[in-house]
Amino acid sequence: MLRFARCYSLARTKVTRNKSTPFRPEYALKCGLEIHTQLSTRNKLFSQSTNSTTSLVDAPNQHTSFYDIALPGTQPVLNMEAILFAMKLSLALESQVNSVSQFDRKHYFYGDQPQGYQVTQHYRPFAQGGKINLSKELDGIDELSKDIGILQLQIEQDTGKSHYTDTEKDVITLVDLNRSNVPLIELVTKPDFSDIKQVKAFIKKYQNLVRHLHISSGDLETGAMRVDVNLSINEFARVELKNLPNTSSIIDAIKYEYQRQVELITGGETSSLMEPETRGWTGSSTVKLRSKETTIDYRYMPDPELPYINLAPDVISGVKRLIPQLPDDIMRMLMNKPYHLSLKDAKILTYNSNQNDMYNHEALRTYYLDTFCEFSRLVDKDGSAKLPTSWIIHEFLGDLNKLQIPLTNAQEILPPAVFAQFLRLLHVETISPTSGKLLLFHILENFKKSNCQDLSVPNFSKLIKKFGLHAINKVNSQELTEFCNDIIAQHTDDTFKQNLVSGKKKTSLKFLIGQGMRQSQGRIKASEFEKKFKEILNIQW
Incomplete structure (x- = not known):
C-alpha cells in the first residue's frame, strides 16, 4: 500500500443526550440526503480493471490499472455499461435523463485520489428530477403518502480507500486503490424529509430498488452505498453530516444533531448556526470538520479527455422497456x-x-x-x-x-x-x-x-x-376415548381438572389438545380431540 502521514483535529460540542430525542413542531427539521452508490459493472468506469465486489477483502491494489493509479500519459475510456445502469436507475425514479451530459474534474489532492482530481458531473448531470413515493401502507410513515423529490443523479468515479495506523509520532495512512475509479451514481434529494421514519423508509426503499434493478449490491456495511445527510432546523444554515457507515448511524447522527441545534437555539446561541458547516460522526456525537471559511475550492472544469455523453431518444425509450415491474x-x-x-x-x-x-x-x-x-x-x-x-x-x-x-x-x-x-x-x-x-x-x-x-x-x-402419515378422518370413538383418558391420566391432577372444568384456566384445554396432536403425530384433527376432552371432563363452557 501507499503510505503518507496525516494530522487532524476535531472540535467537539457537549450535548445533553436524550435517547428518545422527540422532534418538536416548533423546531422544524428539514433534511435531504446525498447517496453514493457503487455500480456493479464488470469493469471500472474509465478502465478495463475488474470491478470486484470483494475489493475490500482482496489483496490491496490488486484490481488496478495504469489509469487507476494515475500513471502519467494514461487516458480514460468510458465504460458504457455504467451509462446503462445509470439510465435504468434514472428511469425507475421517473427522472428526466438529459440527452447531453458531461464529465468534469473536481480538483483536490489526497492520497486515495492519485490523479489530483475526481471525475464527476458538476455542470451537466446525467439526470434531473424524479421522486420516490413513501406511503403509510407500505413504508410505515405517519403520512398517508409523501413524495421525496430528486434533484439530480450524476455519474462519477470512486476514490481509493485509506486505512489509518497510529504511531508514536503521527498517523500513518495506508492507501488501497482497489476502489479507485469504481463507477458511482450520486443521488441528491430535495430537503423533503421532516422526520426519522421518512429517512429510514427512503434508505430502505432506495437500497432495495438498486438491488431490484441489478445495478448494485446496495450494502452500506461494505461501502457499496454511502449516505451523507444535509439538515437544518427552523431554516438556519445547512449542516452536512459525513462518515455515516450504516442506517443506525444515520438515524443516531440526525437525532444527535437535531438535539444539539435545539439546545443552541433555546440557549440563545444561534450565531453558531448562521453559517453552513460540515460535521463528522464519531459513533456517539457529531464533530465539526470544516466551516464555510474552510470550504475547499474544487476548481471544477470540463474534462478535456472525455467527450459529452449524447443519448438518442430511441436509446432512452429502449432502455425504458427494460425496466422491470417495480x-x-x-x-x-x-x-x-x-x-x-x-x-x-x-x-x-x-x-x-x-x-x-x-x-x-x-x-x-x-x-x-x-x-x-x-x-x-x-x-x-x-x-x-x-x-x-x-x-x-x-x-x-x-x-x-x-x-x-x-x-x-x-x-x-x-x-x-x-x-x-x-x-x-x-x-x-x-x-x-x-x-x-x-x-x-x-x-x-x-x-x-x-x-x-x-x-x-x-x-x-x-x-x-x-x-404412516395418512390422516385419520373417521376416528373410532371408543379408541379415541381410551387415547384421551390416557393423556388425562398422564398430564393432569384433581386441581388441574377443577380449574379446567370451572373455566378458570381455559388454556389447559389447549395443552391437552396439543398432547393429543403430538402423540397422534397430527393424524387426528384438533377439533376431534377438543370434542372428546370436553365430553370426558364434562366441560360446559
Missing part, C-alpha cells in the same frame, strides 16, 4: 386478489436483504407465483391462497435455511408443479399439517444428505404409506 407495484399485486398476502409476507417476496445466499427475492417470488398458479388449477380457487403462502414462505423457506439448501437446488426435486401436488394433499386433508411438516423436512433432509445430487421427484403416496 417493488411497490409488486407488493400491491401480492397483497390483493388472488394472493391476499400480508405486508410482511409481500416484503419477503419483494425486498432482497442481500445477506442470505439460500434464496433471493426474485427467485422465491417466481417460485411462489408458479406454485400458486399450479395449485389453483388443482383445487377450487376460493380459500386456496393461504396454503401456498404459509407453506412456501414459512415452512419451506424455514427448512431451506435450517438445512442450508439453496432454493435453486431445492426447485430441482420440488418444482412448482410437484409442490402444488404436496399442497393439494394438505388441502383435501390426505395428510395433516403436522404430518406435512414431517414429510417436507424428510424430503429435503434426504436431498441434503445426497449432497443435492439425488434429483428424483418424491413419491408422496409411497412416503405417506411408509411412515
Whole structure:
C-alpha cells in the first residue's frame, strides 16, 4: 500500500443526550440526503480493471490499472455499461435523463485520489428530477403518502480507500486503490424529509430498488452505498453530516444533531448556526470538520479527455422497456386478489436483504407465483391462497435455511408443479399439517444428505404409506376415548381438572389438545380431540 502521514483535529460540542430525542413542531427539521452508490459493472468506469465486489477483502491494489493509479500519459475510456445502469436507475425514479451530459474534474489532492482530481458531473448531470413515493401502507410513515423529490443523479468515479495506523509520532495512512475509479451514481434529494421514519423508509426503499434493478449490491456495511445527510432546523444554515457507515448511524447522527441545534437555539446561541458547516460522526456525537471559511475550492472544469455523453431518444425509450415491474407495484399485486398476502409476507417476496445466499427475492417470488398458479388449477380457487403462502414462505423457506439448501437446488426435486401436488394433499386433508411438516423436512433432509445430487421427484403416496402419515378422518370413538383418558391420566391432577372444568384456566384445554396432536403425530384433527376432552371432563363452557 501507499503510505503518507496525516494530522487532524476535531472540535467537539457537549450535548445533553436524550435517547428518545422527540422532534418538536416548533423546531422544524428539514433534511435531504446525498447517496453514493457503487455500480456493479464488470469493469471500472474509465478502465478495463475488474470491478470486484470483494475489493475490500482482496489483496490491496490488486484490481488496478495504469489509469487507476494515475500513471502519467494514461487516458480514460468510458465504460458504457455504467451509462446503462445509470439510465435504468434514472428511469425507475421517473427522472428526466438529459440527452447531453458531461464529465468534469473536481480538483483536490489526497492520497486515495492519485490523479489530483475526481471525475464527476458538476455542470451537466446525467439526470434531473424524479421522486420516490413513501406511503403509510407500505413504508410505515405517519403520512398517508409523501413524495421525496430528486434533484439530480450524476455519474462519477470512486476514490481509493485509506486505512489509518497510529504511531508514536503521527498517523500513518495506508492507501488501497482497489476502489479507485469504481463507477458511482450520486443521488441528491430535495430537503423533503421532516422526520426519522421518512429517512429510514427512503434508505430502505432506495437500497432495495438498486438491488431490484441489478445495478448494485446496495450494502452500506461494505461501502457499496454511502449516505451523507444535509439538515437544518427552523431554516438556519445547512449542516452536512459525513462518515455515516450504516442506517443506525444515520438515524443516531440526525437525532444527535437535531438535539444539539435545539439546545443552541433555546440557549440563545444561534450565531453558531448562521453559517453552513460540515460535521463528522464519531459513533456517539457529531464533530465539526470544516466551516464555510474552510470550504475547499474544487476548481471544477470540463474534462478535456472525455467527450459529452449524447443519448438518442430511441436509446432512452429502449432502455425504458427494460425496466422491470417495480417493488411497490409488486407488493400491491401480492397483497390483493388472488394472493391476499400480508405486508410482511409481500416484503419477503419483494425486498432482497442481500445477506442470505439460500434464496433471493426474485427467485422465491417466481417460485411462489408458479406454485400458486399450479395449485389453483388443482383445487377450487376460493380459500386456496393461504396454503401456498404459509407453506412456501414459512415452512419451506424455514427448512431451506435450517438445512442450508439453496432454493435453486431445492426447485430441482420440488418444482412448482410437484409442490402444488404436496399442497393439494394438505388441502383435501390426505395428510395433516403436522404430518406435512414431517414429510417436507424428510424430503429435503434426504436431498441434503445426497449432497443435492439425488434429483428424483418424491413419491408422496409411497412416503405417506411408509411412515404412516395418512390422516385419520373417521376416528373410532371408543379408541379415541381410551387415547384421551390416557393423556388425562398422564398430564393432569384433581386441581388441574377443577380449574379446567370451572373455566378458570381455559388454556389447559389447549395443552391437552396439543398432547393429543403430538402423540397422534397430527393424524387426528384438533377439533376431534377438543370434542372428546370436553365430553370426558364434562366441560360446559
